[in-house]
Amino acid sequence: MPRIAWILLSAVAALLFVGLAGAAFVIASGSGSEADGSDTTLTLGEPSGRLQLPLADDDQAFMLAQHKGRLLIGMAARPGGPVEVAALGGETPVSSEDLSFAVDGKPVTAAPCGRACSRLDIDAFNGGRRRITVNAPDRFEFVLPKALPVSESRLFARVQREMRSLRTHRFTEELTSGAGGGVRSIVEVRAPNRLAFRTGDGFRSIIIGRNRWDFRNGRWARSAFPGLRVPTYMWDGARNARLLGSTRYQGGLIQILSVYDDQPIPAWFRLVVDQQDRVLDARMIAPSHFMRHQFSDFNGPIVIRPPT
Numbered sequence: 001m002p003r004i005a006w007i008l009l010s011a012v013a014a015l016l017f018v019g020l021a022g023a024a025f026v027i028a029s030g031s032g033s034e035a036d037g038s039d040t041t042l043t044l045g046e047p048s049g050r051l052q053l054p055l056a057d058d059d060q061a062f063m064l065a066q067h068k069g070r071l072l073i074g075m076a077a078r079p080g081g082p083v084e085v086a087a088l089g090g091e092t093p094v095s096s097e098d099l100s101f102a103v104d105g106k107p108v109t110a111a112p113c114g115r116a117c118s119r120l121d122i123d124a125f126n127g128g129r130r131r132i133t134v135n136a137p138d139r140f141e142f143v144l145p146k147a148l149p150v151s152e153s154r155l156f157a158r159v160q161r162e163m164r165s166l167r168t169h170r171f172t173e174e175l176t177s178g179a180g181g182g183v184r185s186i187v188e189v190r191a192p193n194r195l196a197f198r199t200g201d202g203f204r205s206i207i208i209g210r211n212r213w214d215f216r217n218g219r220w221a222r223s224a225f226p227g228l229r230v231p232t233y234m235w236d237g238a239r240n241a242r243l244l245g246s247t248r249y250q251g252g253l254i255q256i257l258s259v260y261d262d263q264p265i266p267a268w269f270r271l272v273v274d275q276q277d278r279v280l281d282a283r284m285i286a287p288s289h290f291m292r293h294q295f296s297d298f299n300g301p302i303v304i305r306p307p308t
Contacts, residue, residue, distance in 0.1 A: 052114025063260040065268035070178035149242040156241035162277040168302040194304040
């Protein structure tokens with residue numbers, strides 16, 4: 001079943017993660033074994049912030065989202081319409097009394113289409129840009145292009161293969177619920193089962209297979225761990241890949257993709273991809289869970305050992 005696989009980065013931030021979105025590890029099943037390849041998902045507190053966008057199941061849908069603080073506005077649009085808008089404050093739907101919509105500056109009436117969902121019966125991708133304004137009560141503006149952005153499922157498949165083939169990589173993570181400054185971590189990954197991270201406040205941890213070491217009170221403490229398989233990425237299981245644009249960066253061409261996933265929670269992703277089909281920058285917008293990963297040191301000399 002498609003799902004987002006998040007790696008829990010910090011024991012210090014564990015309560016924050018549980019409150020935000022329920023970090024998940026891909027682990028060996030208690031009833032199976034690493035040898036037979038069985039697996040399950042260990043979930044630490046799944047969120048209740050579900051929303052409904054029926055158009056998200058349409059292969060022709062274009063998915064986009066924005067957030068301000070804890071307020072998330074997500075959108076799904078297809079050629080010829082309609083356009084569906086989801087509005088959540090944290091994990092709570094924004095009241096219809098606090099919502100209003102305009103298209104190209106003209107007020108429009110919305111109809112309900114599910115939890116936190118409003119449907120606008122308007123045309124889209126008809127040769128002219130459409131500017132959709134959402135007041136919730138903060139003001140959000142979305143511009144739909146003249147034509148439906150090109151599908152890039154093949155490029156996204158190549159990106160998935162390339163990123164999953166990495167032996168090592170490093171990334172920085174910025175994570176917030178939309179309230180406060182959030183958590184910043186630096187993570188090093190070595191396939192198939194090694195990970196090391198440190199947070200901005202100095203906490204450190206090393207995970208190797210079924211062992212974990214956390215640096216607390218000036219010393220390393222060892223504990224058992226369910227098991228870890230890397231690399232895995234927050235956009236695993238996503239779909240609806242579409243090309244948002246391309247540009248030059250550091251002498252090379254980069255492409256910007258949007259992808260979407262609704263498991264375990266609805267999430268919009270924006271991926272910056274280089275000419276080697278590697279993700280340089282990934283951003284996620286999900287209820288109470290706003291994340292950015294910046295990747296580097298692909299297949300670099302990263303060594304992860306037990307602490308001494």
